[in-house]
Amino acid sequence: MKLVGYARVSTVEQNLDLQISALRAAGCSAIFADQGLSGADFHRPGLRKALRQLSDDGMLVVWRLDRLGRSLVDLIQTVNGLSKRGCEFRSLTEKIDTSSSGGRLLFHVMGAMAEFERSIISERTKAGMEAARARGSRIGRRPSMTMKQMEAARRAIEIDLEPITEVAAIYGVHPKTLGRLLREMSKQNCSQSATCPRQL
Numbered sequence: 298m299k300l301v302g303y304a305r306v307s308t309v310e311q312n313l314d315l316q317i318s319a320l321r322a323a324g325c326s327a328i329f330a331d332q333g334l335s336g337a338d339f340h341r342p343g344l345r346k347a348l349r350q351l352s353d354d355g356m357l358v359v360w361r362l363d364r365l366g367r368s369l370v371d372l373i374q375t376v377n378g379l380s381k382r383g384c385e386f387r388s389l390t391e392k393i394d395t396s397s398s399g400g401r402l403l404f405h406v407m408g409a410m411a412e413f414e415r416s417i418i419s420e421r422t423k424a425g426m427e428a429a430r431a432r433g434s435r436i437g438r439r440p441s442m443t444m445k446q447m448e449a450a451r452r453a454i455e456i457d458l459e460p461i462t463e464v465a466a467i468y469g470v471h472p473k474t475l476g477r478l479l480r481e482m483s484k485q486n487c488s489q490s491a492t493c494p495r496q497l
Contacts, residue, residue, distance in 0.1 A: 298385070298396075299355045302328035303347040305364045309333040316360040319389055325358055336367040339375065353383040361390040369407065369414060376404060441470050447482050450475060 302320030304313050313330050320328050327350055331343035344365075351357060357379055359365045365388075366372050376386045376395065385396040386404075394400035442450070446468055453459045465475040 299352065300325045300358050301347050301350045301355060302358045303344060303365065304328060304330040304360060305334065305336065305343070306332050307335060316364065319360045320358055323358055323389055336363055339366055339371050351379070351382065351384045356385040356387055356396065358387045358389065362388045362393070369410060373407060441474055442468055442478055447478055451479055451482065
């Protein structure tokens with residue numbers, strides 16, 4: 298089995314020597330590293346090279362789990378991706394080795410924890426949105442224009458007969474966006490009044 302090592306430090310001031318020495322002692326024939334890169338980003342050049350170096354019956358080895366990444370969900374996805382390619386994963390510090398039955402069991406437990414973490418985040422997000430709605434807060438993207446700006450734009454177009462392109466440029470929006478916003482405002486006014494303004 299070919300062992301490929303991967304090392305990472307978050308800042309350029311940190312030293313990779315400890316990790317590289319441990320990976321060499323573990324029997325890694327090739328070692329790739331990223332220096333000064335966050336563990337939150339899984340699109341790192343050194344990690345990509347290490348994953349490309351792995352072939353069937355290979356193993357990715359790290360000194361510690363957080364050197365591969367800090368997101369449990371992304372860790373699970375990366376290791377599952379290795380498994381689909383016929384490769385294994387080993388973390389020296391945590392003594393996780395997916396080539397053993399115990400290592401696979403531990404990783405399955407971690408996978409269940411990652412799924413639990415996702416469901417908790419989803420539930421908290423939904424609860425936060427419901428609480429915000431109950432307080433009368435707006436959910437979603439911030440509107441491109443305020444009601445005062447839209448009313449002023451409507452008057453400029455309908456009363457002063459200014460071109461919609463020029464009015465849109467004043468408020469920093471696309472003419473199509475301004476037209477859509479004014480149509481929505483017009484519909485809202487129609488629902489509240491018997492008289493409706495001219496449609497754009």
